[in-house]
Amino acid sequence: MKKGIIILLFIGLLAACSSQDQEDTSEQEAISENNEIALDNAADRAEELSPSDANEEATDTEEMEEQPTEGPIEEMTERKIIYHANLSLETNQFDEAIRFVEEETESYQGYVVHSSLSNQSGEENRVATMTLRIPAADFETFMETIEEGSVHILDKSVNGEDVTESYVDLEARLSSKEVVEERLLSFMEEAEKTEDLLQISNDLAAVQEEIEQLKGQMNYLENQSDYATIDLHLTERNVSLPSVQEESASTWDKTKEQFMNSVGALLSFASGVFIFVIGNLPVIGLLVIVLGMLYFLIRKFRKKAVGTDESK
Numbered sequence: 001m002k003k004g005i006i007i008l009l010f011i012g013l014l015a016a017c018s019s020q021d022q023e024d025t026s027e028q029e030a031i032s033e034n035n036e037i038a039l040d041n042a043a044d045r046a047e048e049l050s051p052s053d054a055n056e057e058a059t060d061t062e063e064m065e066e067q068p069t070e071g072p073i074e075e076m077t078e079r080k081i082i083y084h085a086n087l088s089l090e091t092n093q094f095d096e097a098i099r100f101v102e103e104e105t106e107s108y109q110g111y112v113v114h115s116s117l118s119n120q121s122g123e124e125n126r127v128a129t130m131t132l133r134i135p136a137a138d139f140e141t142f143m144e145t146i147e148e149g150s151v152h153i154l155d156k157s158v159n160g161e162d163v164t165e166s167y168v169d170l171e172a173r174l175s176s177k178e179v180v181e182e183r184l185l186s187f188m189e190e191a192e193k194t195e196d197l198l199q200i201s202n203d204l205a206a207v208q209e210e211i212e213q214l215k216g217q218m219n220y221l222e223n224q225s226d227y228a229t230i231d232l233h234l235t236e237r238n239v240s241l242p243s244v245q246e247e248s249a250s251t252w253d254k255t256k257e258q259f260m261n262s263v264g265a266l267l268s269f270a271s272g273v274f275i276f277v278i279g280n281l282p283v284i285g286l287l288v289i290v291l292g293m294l295y296f297l298i299r300k301f302r303k304k305a306v307g308t309d310e311s312k
Contacts, residue, residue: 079162079164080162080164080167080225081160081162081163081164082160082163084158084159084160084230085159085229085231087232088154088155089151089152089232089233089235090151090236091150091152094126094128094236096150097149097150097234098128101130101132101149101232104142105132105142108135109135109138110132110142110227112130112131112133113133114130115128116129116130125236127233127235129232129234131230131232133229134227134230136226136228143158143230154235163224167222170217171218174215174218177207177210184200185204187200188201188204
């Protein structure tokens with residue numbers, strides 16, 4: 001009787017141990033399978049979420065229904081526009097103009113990114129090239145201030161690029177990736193197997209890298225839209241006036257030049273007449289003889305006409 005009881009207890013103990021092992025194995029497999037399914041669902045779901053859905057999903061992970069985004073882009077985020085201007089200026093007060101631009105840039109809380117100066121020897125007109133960053137809110141006012149200075153505008157162009165939609169898209173993708181990151185962190189705390197931890201760690205590292213890239217792109221767009229870029233090209237204009245002595249010397253030189261031109265013209269005329277007379281002397285002599293004979297004949301004819309009239 002005792003042997004039968006012992007055998008029954010032993011069989012029951014074995015059955016209990018086997019059942020416990022099966023339950024543990026089934027539970028671990030279920031957890032692993034749930035982790036993989038949840039990872040796939042979370043990744044697919046996170047890519048489709050809008051910024052408002054991502055925030056709601058982060059606070060309440062049990063609600064998986066997508067919420068539609070309402071309102072235009074202007075209501076979701078501040079419109080972001082990147083301004084870029086090109087200014088080509090000319091001035092006869094080069095040094096003063098450079099100082100003026102630098103002082104105005106500082107007063108508007110901007111900064112100089114690049115500055116270069118050529119022809120510093122003074123033999124030719126100097127040229128300055130500057131790249132300025134000015135707060136976008138003061139961009140138009142700054143441009144008007146520069147144009148009202150001691151400069152002459154040769155060329156001006158202003159371009160604006162609206163990057164609001166790109167920024168909103170990056171913001172939505174960032175929120176989605178952050179939801180995936182939170183889920184992966186929660187899965188990592190629940191995982192028990194080493195291979196599960198390694199897989200989740202790799203996925204988490206990839207998601208965090210994407211998050212950093214998205215943040216970098218958003219920071220770039222924010223910086224470019226918060227500060228306008230101005231490429232300024234300034235050329236020195238040489239307008240030095242002659243002194244009184246230089247003007248007097250110039251007048252005397254002009255007088256002498258005009259006198260010599262007049263003398264030269266007279267000499268040229270006399271030379272031409274002389275050459276004409278000498279060169280055509282035979283013709284002129286023959287012409288004088290012919291004219292003399294005509295004059296003699298006409299005079300003689302008149303005398304005869306007068307004598308005939310008197311005799312009548």
